[in-house]
Amino acid sequence: MERQLEELKQQLEKQCQINQELKRQNKDLEQRLQEKEKLLSEYQDTEFPSQSSNEAEPEVRKSRAAVMAPEPIPEDLEITSNRVKKTSSETDLIVKAIQKNDFLSRLDDEQTAMMVDLLLAFDFSPGKEVIKEGSEGDTMYIVAAGDLVVTQAGRELRSLRCGDVFGELAILYNCKRTATVKAKSLVRLWCMERQTYRTIMTNKSKKKREQLLGFLKTSRTLKDLNDVQLSKIIDSMEEVKYQHKDIIVREGAEANTFYIILKGEVLVSKSVNGYQKQIRRMGKGEHFGEQALIREVLRTATCTADGPVTCFSIDKEVFEETIPVEHLELFDDTKVLQEAEAPEKLSLSSSLKFKDLVPVLYQEGRYQGEKVTLGVGGFGRVELVTTLKHGKYYAMKRVSKKQIVAKRQEEHVLFEKKILKAIQSDFIVRLHGAFKDSRFIYMVMEFCSGGEIWTKLKEVGRFDEAISVFCAACVVEAFAYLHKKNILYRDLKPENLMLDAQGYVKLVDFGFAKEMVRGEKTYSFVGTPEYMAPEIIKNQGHDFAVDFWSLGILVYELLAGSPPFSSSEPQKIYAKILDGVIKYPPYLNEAAKSIISKLCRPRPGQRLGNTKNGIKDVRHHRWFSSMNWHKLRVGQVEAPTVRLVRKGPCYINFDRFPCDQAKVEEEFSGWDRDF
Template identity: 85%
Template sequence: MEKKLEELKQQLQKQCMINQELQRQNKDLEQRLQEKERLLQELNGQYDELGVPSQSGNVVEPEIRKSRAAVIASEPLPETLEIRKRVKKVASETSLIVKAIQKNDFLSRLDDEQTAMMVDLLAVSSYKPNDDVIKEGTEGDSMYIVAAGELLVTQAGQTLRSLTTGDVFGELAILYNCRRTATVKAKTAVRLWCMERQTYRTIITNKSKKKREQLLGFLKTSRTLKELNDVQLSKIIDSMEEVKYQDKDVIVREGAEANAFYIILKGEVLVTKNVNGHQKQIRRMGKGEHFGEQALIREVLRTATCSAEGPVTCLSIDKEVFEETIPIEHLELFDDSKVLQEAEASEKSSPGSTLRFKDLVPVLYQEGRYQGDPVTLGVGGFGRVELVTTVNHEEYYAMKRVSKKHIVAKRQEEHMLFEKKILKATQCNFIVSLHAAFKDTRYIYMVMEFCVGGEIWTKLKEVGRFDEPIAMFCTACVVEAYAYLHKKNIMYRDLKPENLMLDIKGYVKLVDFGFSKEMVHGDKTYSFVGTPEYMAPEIIKNQGHDFAVDFWSLGVLIYELLVGSPPFSSSEPQKIYAKILDGVLKYPPYMSEAARSIISKMCRPRPGQRLGNTKNGIRDVRNHRWFSSMNWHKLRVGQLDAPTVRLIRKGPCYINFDRFPLDQTKAEEEFSGWDRDF
């Protein structure tokens, strides 16, 4: 018996030792797995940085956007620009530069004229081994193409890659003032082609303005179009497509159905007519001349054949697009007066503000890690928004506080003054109202209506994506805000979920007018401004933009509300711009056909063809089938039950906002006096 007990005891001890060994092995395996997982994440991060495409061919659902969108402020163009002396380039150098441009994600979208301009204006710079060309964290104003030599790219001390002949780097700097994300150091003696932002932007802008004026002049010589005003002619230009023909290509054929109008930009067109079975030459047409105008207003057959004599470039507009753009029966655009009468009837003039700065006190967090600190509702590139109340706690306000020194440094004085002017003059249920404005030696303050429901951005982040009734309601509120602003000749230019707030009833209000601009319909502006994911192609191309950019961004907004991320997104801005210029929209399977339709019509690359920017203006947006269940009158007078109400949480007045730590830094004083009239 004792012997058996001893054997059992030994077996148990042996089993215990085996179990201990297995546990040790498991722990070891777990550690090794964790280490592999960490290495895999590091490798993925490096792959992302190097821009290596995914090997998977599967369709993946768009990733939910987790961070706030960065914004780019408009930078004034210089009054006069000293352009460096043009550097003559031999054929091999020109070829190298053109190849470099063509293989670059962003620059490859430039047209032939812009590419030729780049080649012409690139200057040369030389660097010795170990010289820094770009330093991580500094602000950049030049792009570079490697002409000869080798450079190393490092980030936070880690080597990412090397650059050799024909490689392009720093190209974002020619669009806007951006912070460099890596250091580029010469490994050998290096020769670079370089261009500064102000040179690029001024030349592109001037070329675009000149081209537009020229096209306007061409259209004014048309007998059919001579009754149209500049606003309408400008719309036609925005709707025209550039088409190229090779030698002997037939552009229009005699006897065929007429469906397009053409303006010749480059080359010669031969006009011939069939006479007794032979083609008889009638005349030659050159730059600025046009043909096919009768096709726009009459059902006619072509009366002659027009063929390309050598390479030809034309601008063309087809009948269907023209009819969408210009109402033939009554030459009147943006006639929203009837639709807006009801909304205006309900507007009341706001009484003069009696708020005093000294009566405002900060609201403090009542619980959590920031308990006792002042409540911050939002933080942006241009300041903070804090929750304040009056001494007797009668009402809550959102107070925007911006450093005057920062405004001057970023040359945003005009934008800040204009934002105050707009908000002061605005009385619209879909735009946040301004109660008072103050200033001291360090800051300017704007005391605005407090929207208790928080940002649409925060709600979207919480739920991932909105169902269609919620997305449709939010968009309808923006449509009404747009109708109000556009009628007052104001472009908004910074639409995104971060700039949409929910009031207590769940209605959406537009906030932050720092990038808006007052403009006459038919004019163009050439500033590079907005949020990358929401920028229209004509802003990126510096072609001049107008109210059409607001409809492009509305299409992007609908997509992001329904999907959780914008249609054109990437961690790298130049890839975002490349995707926007490609204009390929990929819709997830759950999105309805009506939603796809309205998005694709708003995100048309040609501004004159966008829904909302054709002859019926914003009425076409309201009448789209995606809004078939919307009662616009009830929305305007606030009689609809907002489906967004279920997104608003109950609790302290700040519960629907992200929480931000207290900012204890104090801005420097600023005495230039730009805010004299603020």
């Protein structure tokens, strides 16, 4: 009897455990269902989120990324005359509003002070619209007094009160307003336009850079370096702050850091008979510890902050990665690019005539008989065409000239054609012809029948290691070719990577590319939010290092199915990028985590690919240990991506799009006479 009772007891315990496990599984399923519903209900690019959003929920990129086209920055924008004096309470309110805002809180003290200085005041009467849903915006606002209401499609989202910030995305780029903001009472707002913000940020960054360059040129150790090398050092430096009486370096300690004083004063003292004897006082622009960069030395004196001090510092290890110490000369990264390149030749096919091109039509499905559209973007459509004589397929990019002029992209379009015309790489899509009429410009490109990496990634969720390594390696080869020709790409993402019939990956869309001289910086706000490097967001000036940052983001997205910094709200994406915290899923191995973290270092001068050995360091990283780079360059690696390419009609690997019915206006300004 006792044995039966014991057995029954064990069975009951087992049943309880099963019930608990089922309960836990149900809870898991419920949570996942809630997450899915949340993702479906989210919409992109909203400036006015509901306040009840739960930050703990994972953010997954489900739709194609928006792109930010570069806007020219006026060289001569007069901003000094716009200054408005603020009372101490007004200044206090503005500073608090900036500090509690996701994006603006990342500004430094000087940038915050400049913003406070240049904000203008405007009054709005009750019922007056400040922002209209669907309109384009170039102004951000801080509520100084009064109440406003935010509505979307007539539905009330939230209220705005004193100290709230809204519309701040507009100071970064030209974005459509996703909600209407109306004054409920008499309202006073502090306002700033995009051109003012960008000009003050850009000017500040340029001045700071010139100042640092001047400081470095006075250093005995660094005096033989050229501007390109000194620029690399600046990119690797960290800003550090010290309080009064903080010891920056201690006599007798191991020396491994070099410092430049940006603000404040430093006292230098030596130990004499057990007492600290002051030797000298150093101020702004002076530097110390340079011997630490080239010799194994101990500190010969103690340096103490006299009041608050701000310095720029560079560590020996980072310095050695940047400048080969033995001869203090920048490694020539063209020596490590061992591409067996074909001789330069014009890639435009002179025999290709516009009148010979005919559209390919869908043979089945809901769009049967309509033109095949391979892709639709913010700047045009890509259609599949063929020739009557040869039956060869081409992808024809067609862009409205009116829209190019409206978005001030004339220079970029002409440059895209110039780049593609000169390029001769198996990892970059070829240009076969360029044409124009009164409405459109046309670029006839190589057709990559395997489709977009973006589409394939969404189909399978995430790629395995072999496919990810292969895709990233093709991008490395494309970047090596472009950087050697001093071309900066700036728009890497799965949407801009195509598969050819053999499964090889090719880079497309050079609308944001730029020719750069080594050591120079460019200051456009350009790219795709999830892929933007911190220096672009901060308007600090950027160069080739941004391409290596985006490579790190791409590796993460290929392996995880979603980029590391994502949100339905762009300002949250930028805030996450500036925080720089990457959370890795458990299935990522150590080599993958290592290459991502090294490519996505916040300081551009410390990034893998942007140190003294250049792109060679990327190729030699252990994550690429299975890759035979020479075989890849000559097309002898069997592409693991080939299994992603479906067989069928020539357009089977592409999403389907309805035909474009929109009537496009003619444009006769003549900007395209050399196209």
